[in-house]
Amino acid sequence: RLVAAGGQVHVDLAAGESGVAPGQATVFYEGDAGGARVLGGGWIERAERVADAEQALRRIVAAEPASATV
Numbered sequence: 001r002l003v004a005a006g007g008q009v010h011v012d013l014a015a016g017e018s019g020v021a022p023g024q025a026t027v028f029y030e031g032d033a034g035g036a037r038v039l040g041g042g043w044i045e046r047a048e049r050v051a052d053a054e055q056a057l058r059r060i061v062a063a064e065p066a067s068a069t070v
Contacts, residue, residue, distance in 0.1 A: 021044065021047055022046055022047060024043070025041055025042070025043055026041055026042060026043075
């Protein structure tokens with residue numbers, strides 16, 4: 001899924017992909033390897049694993065507030 005906003009594009013990979021890192025290129029093709037046509041591409045600025053982000057959010061929400069001492 002591609003979402004364009006503010007001059008940037010956010011890409012969600014349905015099947016996921018390991019080893020995606022900032023600085024790498026992403027390229028979009030139409031067709032198969034034998035007759036593929038390049039539709040576009042760009043540089044990866046940030047990569048996140050959805051499962052990791054969701055797990056971190058659950059930990060933050062579940063954490064008790066820290067008590068402050070003055």
